[in-house]
Amino acid sequence: MEExxxxxLLDPADPSVRYRTLTELLGRPAGDAEVQAACAGLxxxxxxxxxLSRLGPDGRWxxxxxxxxxxxxxxxxxxxxxxxxxxxxxxxxxxxxxSPLLTAR
Numbered sequence: 001m002e003e004x005x006x007x008x009l010l011d012p013a014d015p016s017v018r019y020r021t022l023t024e025l026l027g028r029p030a031g032d033a034e035v036q037a038a039c040a041g042l043x044x045x046x047x048x049x050x051x052l053s054r055l056g057p058d059g060r061w062x063x064x065x066x067x068x069x070x071x072x073x074x075x076x077x078x079x080x081x082x083x084x085x086x087x088x089x090x091x092x093x094x095x096x097x098x099s100p101l102l103t104a105r
Contacts (some may be wrong), residue, residue: 015041016048016083042084051076051083 009021019038022028028035040049054061054076061076 013042013046015045020085044081048080048083051080 006021006025009025010091012018019035019042022032022035023030030036030039040048043052051061056062058073060073
């Protein structure tokens, strides 16, 4: 049963889950070839792409109260931080850093 669960978590269709399974559950180091491949695909994941597609030209996500939720820029940044870990060295950081919102002082 455990092998089936691990195999399911390692499915390449969800790069975020695959990356976190390799690094956090299986304890693979950052230099591992599978970890590097999973990291390279983090921005291609369906959930990450869905969120990034809603990013406006001003570097913000449009505020929505649909379904009684408060989907704001902060919410999406927190969610992306979970889906694409790695801080300033992550591919996500390089993707959104040019945003006017993040570079404005």
